[in-house]
Amino acid sequence: MKILIKNIKELLQVREDGIEKVSGKDMAVLPSLQNAFLLIENNIIADYGSMEKCPDVIDANTIDxxxxxxxxxxxxxxxxxxYAGNREQEFVDRINGLSYEEIASRxxxxxxxxxxxxxxxxEDLYLQSRSRLEEVMQQGTGAVEIKSGYGLTVDGELKMLRVIKRLREEYPVAIKATFLGAHAFPTEYKENHSAYIDLIVxxxxxxxxxxxxxxxxxxxLETGYFSVEETERIMEAGKKYGLQAKIxxxxFTAIKGIEACVKHDALSVDHLEIVTDEDIEALKGTKTMPVALPTCSFFISIPYTPARKMMEAGLPLALATDFNPGTTPSGNMNLVVATACIKMKMTPEEAINAATINGAYAMDLAKTHGSITKGKRANLIITKPLTSYYQLPYAFGSNLIDSVIIEGQMI
Ligand SMILES: N=CN[C@@H](CCC(=O)O)C(=O)O
Ligand SMILES: [Zn+2]
Incomplete structure (x- = not known):
């Protein structure tokens, strides 16, 4: 099946093969082509270029x-x-003055x-999760990592991971699964952390x-949750089974966790609302991708990741949603990009790089996803007519997506 997209006002994030992430000053550069075409063949980006060079492809479905x-x-x-159900009551409890930590401690x-x-x-968990996945695909997400971590029992964790596996089998979106048994200590293990970690391991x-x-x-890895030493044990155990860490x-607090994650070759360190100079030093020159979650900061009113400071230090940065029932009941990456621009002072170019190529890197998908590159998967957003791509974060409440193509399929 071939799809030819013609007369594209601007084709964004056009990259040669082999770029796996962008860091520091390079994040400000978003390569693009104006008045372009793009050809999809067998779910792959087969060609693209300026309209003057647009080929005649008679057997293609053409999009203007x-x-x-x-x-x-x-x-x-x-x-x-x-996840199952929702936490709407906690949302209202927070409006009435309780903090996230106070709610958790109760x-x-x-x-x-x-x-x-x-x-x-x-089955019910699958049905609830499926509708969320379908919603984020409509909102332009073409690759997603999904964690377990709301089971905290052998059966519960396996149930979550089997649902993730089924979603992966039934939807065209690329899905990576992460085991998060170490999300919290169940009440019965509150005084016996090592027994719960034994259960995990x-x-x-x-x-x-x-x-x-x-x-x-x-x-x-957080004060009141898993200590640096406990997390190190989890990371070491995962490594034995070939599972790289994403932590x-x-x-809420900086307790030298980032240093430990880097030491254990974590693929990514995520959240980073509180970042010290030592944390930034620990990340320099490493393969670990820092991941910011601005709509979590927005929803529970906590600080935003100091993106400018991190990029000025030469670091890369990825943006993700953290879609979950407690701290971010939204999987809308368009809102994440807008919030990063508005609240973290990232430029549109930086935010789009962080939400595409660097996001792909943080899931080991940069070879196939995250840029307009010949040979990569045909995962695309076609916007409505725009004055410029600045409109994407600027008009933050508007749905500016016309259509989404995932693995060459119109969603
Ligand atoms: N912080 C830890 N985990 C989730 C929230 C978990 C919850 O409150 O359900 C997060 O990434 O924000
Ligand atoms: Zn999370």
Missing amino acids: ATGKTVLPAWCDSHTHIV GGGILNSAKKLNETSE KEMLPKIAEEKLADYIDAF HVNQ
Whole structure:
């Protein structure tokens, strides 16, 4: 099947093969082509260029993109899309003055979601999660990482990961699965952390590895959750099963967690609302991608990742949604890009780089996703007619997407 998109006003994020991420000053550069065409063959970007060189392809389905912008579909490298129910009551409790930590210490938060999830059948969990995945695909997401972490029991974690596997099999969007058994300590292990970590390492991990249910391992490295030493044990155990680390860290406090993640070759460190100079030093010259989650900061009113400071230090940065029932009940990457521009003072170029090529890197998908490159998957957003791509973050409340193509399929 061939699709020829013609008369594209601007084709964004056009890159030669081999670029796996952009860092520091390079994040300000978003290569583009004006008045362009793009040809899709067998779900792959087969060709693109300026309209003067547009080939005649008689057997192609042709799309006229006059006035429209085309860019790679968003790469959302951090989500918890698979969950049961909602936490609307906690939302109202926060409006009435309780903090995220206070709610969690009363048995709400992650443990509230874990209770709901363990009471929900696998089929129901699949149906609830599927509608969220369909929604984010409509919003332009073409690759997504999904975590477990609301089971916190052997059965619950396996149930979540099997749902992720089924979503991967049934939808064209690229999905990476992350095992997050170390999301919180269940109440019965509150005073016996090592017993819960034993359960993760000795029971959950071998079963997950046997069924090949996860690509990565995660932990919530945070004061009151998993300590640096506990997270190191989790990362080491994951490594034995070939699971690289992607870690929740520095959401509320900086406790030298980033340094430990880098030491253990983490693919990404995510959240980073609180970042010290030492954390920035620890990340310099490493392969670990820092990932910011601005709509989480927005929703629970916590600081935003200091993006400018990090980019000025030469670091790369990726943007993701953190779609979850507690801190970010939204998987809208368009809103993430807008929030990064408005609140983190990232330029549109920086934010789009962070939400495409760098997001792909944070899921090990940069060879196939995240840019307009010949041979990459045909995952594209076609916008409505735009004055310029600045309109994407500027008109933050508007739906500016005309259509989404994932793996060559119109969504
Ligand atoms: N911070 C840890 N985990 C999730 C939120 C978990 C929850 O509150 O359900 C996050 O990334 O924000
Ligand atoms: Zn998260």
